[in-house]
Amino acid sequence: xxxxxxxxxxxxxxxxxxxxxxxxxxxxxxxxxxxxxxxxxxxxxxxxxxxxxxxxxxxxxxxxxxxxxxxxxxxxxxxxxxxxxxxxxxxxxxxxxxxxxxxxxxxxxxxxxxxxxxxxxxxxxxxxxxxxxxxxxxxxxxxxxxxxxxxxxxxxxxxxxxxxxxxxxxxxxxxxxxxxxxxxxxxxxxxxxxxxxxxxxxxxxxxxxxxxxxxxxxxxxxxxxxxxxxxxxxxxxxxxxxxxxxxxxxxxxxxxxxxxxxxxxxxxxxxxxxxxxxxxxxxxxxxxxxxxxxxxxxxxxxxxxxxxxxxxxxxxxxxxxxxxxxxxxxxxxxxxxxxxxxxxxxxxxxxxxxxxxxxxxxxxxxxxxxxxxxxxxxxxxxxxxxxxxxxxxxxxxxxxxxxxxxxxxxxx
Amino acid sequence: xxxxxxxxxxxxxxxxxxxxxxxxxxxxxxxxxxxxxxxxxxxxxxxxxxxxxxxxxxxxxxxxxxxxxxxxxxxxxxxxxxxxxxxxxxxxxxxxxxxxxxxxxxxxxxxxxxxxxxxxxxxxxxxxxxxxxxxxxxxxxxxxxxxxxxxxxxxxxxxxxxxxxxxxxxxxxxxxxxxxxxxxxxxxxxxxxxxxxxxxxxxxxxxxxxxxxxxxxxxxxxxxxxxxxxxxxxxxxxxxxxxxxxxxxxxxxxxxxxxxxxxxxxxxxxxxxxxxxxxxxxxxxxxxxxxxxxxxxxxxxxxxxxxxxxxxxxxxxxxxxxxxxxxxxxxxxxxxxxxxxxxxxxxxxxxxxxxxxxxxxxxxxxxxxxxxxxxxxxxxxxxxxxxxxxxxxxxxxxxxxxxxxxxxxxxx
Numbered sequence: 159x160x161x162x163x164x165x166x167x168x169x170x171x172x173x174x175x176x177x178x179x180x181x182x183x184x185x186x187x188x189x190x191x192x193x194x195x196x197x198x199x200x201x202x203x204x205x206x207x208x209x210x211x212x213x214x215x216x217x218x219x220x221x222x223x224x225x226x227x228x229x230x231x232x233x234x235x236x237x238x239x240x241x242x243x244x245x246x247x248x249x250x251x252x253x254x255x256x257x258x259x260x261x262x263x264x265x266x267x268x269x270x271x272x273x274x275x276x277x278x279x280x281x282x283x284x285x286x287x288x289x290x291x292x293x294x295x296x297x298x299x300x301x302x303x304x305x306x307x308x309x310x311x312x313x314x315x316x317x318x319x320x321x322x323x324x325x326x327x328x329x330x331x332x333x334x335x336x337x338x339x340x341x342x343x344x345x346x347x348x349x350x351x352x353x354x355x356x357x358x359x360x361x362x363x364x365x366x367x368x369x370x371x372x373x374x375x376x377x378x379x380x381x382x383x384x385x386x387x388x389x390x391x392x393x394x395x396x397x398x399x400x401x402x403x404x405x406x407x408x409x410x411x412x413x414x415x416x417x418x419x420x421x422x423x424x425x426x427x428x429x430x431x432x433x434x435x436x437x438x439x440x441x442x443x444x445x446x447x448x449x450x451x452x453x454x455x456x457x458x459x460x461x462x463x464x465x466x467x468x469x470x471x472x473x474x475x476x477x478x479x480x481x482x483x484x485x486x487x488x489x490x491x492x493x494x495x496x497x498x499x500x501x502x503x504x505x506x507x508x509x510x511x512x513x514x515x516x517x518x519x520x521x522x523x524x525x526x527x528x529x530x531x532x533x534x535x536x537x538x539x540x541x542x543x544x545x546x547x548x549x550x551x552x553x554x555x556x557x558x559x560x561x562x563x564x565x566x567x568x569x570x
Numbered sequence: 571x572x573x574x575x576x577x578x579x580x581x582x583x584x585x586x587x588x589x590x591x592x593x594x595x596x597x598x599x600x601x602x603x604x605x606x607x608x609x610x611x612x613x614x615x616x617x618x619x620x621x622x623x624x625x626x627x628x629x630x631x632x633x634x635x636x637x638x639x640x641x642x643x644x645x646x647x648x649x650x651x652x653x654x655x656x657x658x659x660x661x662x663x664x665x666x667x668x669x670x671x672x673x674x675x676x677x678x679x680x681x682x683x684x685x686x687x688x689x690x691x692x693x694x695x696x697x698x699x700x701x702x703x704x705x706x707x708x709x710x711x712x713x714x715x716x717x718x719x720x721x722x723x724x725x726x727x728x729x730x731x732x733x734x735x736x737x738x739x740x741x742x743x744x745x746x747x748x749x750x751x752x753x754x755x756x757x758x759x760x761x762x763x764x765x766x767x768x769x770x771x772x773x774x775x776x777x778x779x780x781x782x783x784x785x786x787x788x789x790x791x792x793x794x795x796x797x798x799x800x801x802x803x804x805x806x807x808x809x810x811x812x813x814x815x816x817x818x819x820x821x822x823x824x825x826x827x828x829x830x831x832x833x834x835x836x837x838x839x840x841x842x843x844x845x846x847x848x849x850x851x852x853x854x855x856x857x858x859x860x861x862x863x864x865x866x867x868x869x870x871x872x873x874x875x876x877x878x879x880x881x882x883x884x885x886x887x888x889x890x891x892x893x894x895x896x897x898x899x900x901x902x903x904x905x906x907x908x909x910x911x912x913x914x915x916x917x918x919x920x921x922x923x924x925x926x927x928x929x930x931x932x933x934x935x936x937x938x939x940x941x942x943x944x945x946x947x948x949x950x951x952x953x954x955x956x957x958x959x960x961x962x963x964x965x966x967x968x969x970x971x972x973x974x975x976x977x978x979x980x981x982x
Contacts, residue, residue, distance in 0.1 A: 181590065182587075186587070199610070347682075369643055370588065372588075441853030444852050458876060458880055459874060462853065464865065468871035502880065548725060553861075
């Protein structure tokens with residue numbers, strides 16, 4: 159199987175000013191063409207350092223893509239490094255000079271002398287056209303390896319990759335197909351999920367099953383590789399079936415689906431409506447629901463009753479409930495949900511109250527304690543949660559847990 | 571000058587599923603401590619590949635920080651790779667087992683057997699405490715190099731870096747001091763700001779002034795370098811003064827301050843209260859305000875009146891207004907703000923209505939059209955905005971613009 163390596167060039171990445179999203183883009187695209195990226199290097203704007211990255215990447219892989227360092231300023235050194243790596247000189251290409259001049263003319267400008275450097279290409283290499291900017295790319299085949307040198311501006315890089323690189327890489331690729339199936343899970347930790355799925359996650363297996371955790375839950379990627387596209391798809395589908403059987407309700411979606419979207423689709427399908435009453439999550443549940451276009455079909459109204467007076471005035475939560483049990487209590491979360499359902503005239507309503515921290519805790523009620531209620535025609539479910547992390551995580555976990563409760567309710 | 575190198579471990583990065591933001595965070599923080607990052611490596615989940623990255627990084631730098639691959643599953647191989655790199659065995663630390671067990675007990679769970687692997691640390695290395703998750707980090711000094719091994723979950727990584735790594739790196743540092751002053755701006759584009767600040771942004775200058783744009787506004791970093799800490803601080807302070815004079819009200823904060831926080835502080839200082847009535851932003855304004863701990867001092871109540879019925883029932887927006895001008899209109903945004911101020915009994919109330927897209931546009935009302943009103947004792951200000959981008963950006967720009975209107979109102 160052919161492999162790829164990526165080099166990102168630029169001090170702006172190594173100083174933390176820029177997050178290197180180019181690398182993720184290229185990795186995903188190369189993988190989808192059956193060429194997994196096996197390593198990535200970030201080099202500073204220094205000829206020697208770039209040359210060394212080229213050596214390392216070419217030792218790792220058959221296809222190497224670099225981004226960055228092709229601009230007209232003194233810290234743009236990738237073209238020099240490529241020439242040095244190849245052991246050749248940079249030579250000016252009159253055709254590129256003319257193209258550069260046209261680029262400026264179209265904008266009513268005269269080409270600054272400085273941009274002339276962008277018409278230089280290592281001897282024996284081919285330029286790659288850049289229709290969006292001034293920096294042409296470079297393509298070179300050396301010792302059986304394909305090297306593509308692209309600019310760092312994301313729109314230019316993507317345009318050139320899709321327009322010029324993809325076709326050549328596919329020809330070069332050599333018959334391997336990779337199908338990635340992604341299962342999105344919520345409701346259990348990474349280790350629980352690993353135990354449930356068992357040996358299917360073994361390294362070296364094909365399909366390879368990878369597990370990643372982020373704030374929105376756990377993602378399982380099934381990466382199936384085969385010389386036959388249908389076969390790869392079949393292998394991935396088979397693993398998906400196994401994983402779904404083992405994980406059951408923990409799987410909430412596939413691909414890039416998010417909980418708010420899945421809940422919305424199901425509400426929409428069932429013709430049900432939803433309202434939310436939030437205290438500690440402060441609008442986050444409503445925000446997650448309305449992140450999805452078309453949410454007005456099922457989402458009616460949200461209240462952020464941050465203040466106890468608002469809980470009483472807007473949702474009819476009894477003062478005596480707050481006094482007896484405290485604003486952070488099962489009783490108040492239930493009253494909030496019931497009030498929201500009544501007030502909005504909807505099928506389901508969420509009520510959330512808790513202590514997001516870092517302050518506000520008492521001995522009985524620690525930071526991270528959250529009560530979540532879902533009120534519906536036949537009753538009201540409540541979950542008492544204690545989330546272990548910082549304010550932002552507590553809020554996010556609480557909001558997602560609420561959406562997940564509605565999801566499971568809609569399944570029941 | 572001491573140098574650093576960063577290693578990111580994980581197939582999720584090399585398959586493009588995750589953008590490696592950890593690397594940018596660590597790079598910026600290390601630079602601010604006077605330790606520039608000179609290289610970065612991304613390794614797949616493979617012991618040999620991680621070992622090779624460790625060798626390369628330790629050859630480049632004095633401080634090496636790795637993230638990722640410390641979880642409890644079979645594809646978490648960083649601790650094995652570190653042991654192999656050091657030429658030592660992994661050994662179990664009973665103290666860590668006890669801590670892991672406590673972590674689960676606090677959440678009312680029994681520790682899965684699988685998590686036991688996280689109590690293993692290479693012989694001679696020290697564990698780094700992780701108060702937010704199960705994966706302890708590893709710290710080891712080898713051949714004059716400092717190696718820190720951190721988990722990949724950003725909140726855990728950051729907590730451990732700030733809590734345990736920073737102090738040790740500062741001690742280890744040496745000689746050069748870098749002071750970074752960050753000014754946060756809102757209300758103008760990058761090129762306008764660049765024109766306003768003029769030559770101060772020249773490359774090669776010390777302090778170096780860098781400008782970055784993100785969804786929350788524009789950030790100017792003043793990076794002053796000197797062999798003397800006070801001198802660096804003085805240089806940065808002088809530039810800050812110049813920039814503030816040139817940018818005026820566009821500067822809303824410093825450091826990591828966000829608009830919601832700045833607005834909250836000023837409301838709190840003036841003893842004023844706020845409520846919000848949102849349609850297209852769907853809870854995002856309330857969420858941004860309550861991202862800040864202690865928001866209950868000034869934030870009373872929020873309404874997400876996504877449905878016209880809710881606008882009428884909850885905020886008293888007249889049916890005839892909606893009929894005559896449409897739900898997305900200056901009149902309705904004013905009525906929403908006025909209703910929210912009256913209903914919540916607060917000093918300021920925001921009313922937002924607009925078309926976040928991608929659907930819902932008409933010939934007169936394009937996607938991105940948003941009306942934002944701020945109602946207060948003496949009247950009501952309204953801004954008509956047309957934001958050019960996708961749904962998420964329209965919502966975010968609208969929410970931030972609303973907060974910025976309140977900020978400027980509080981200054982007046």
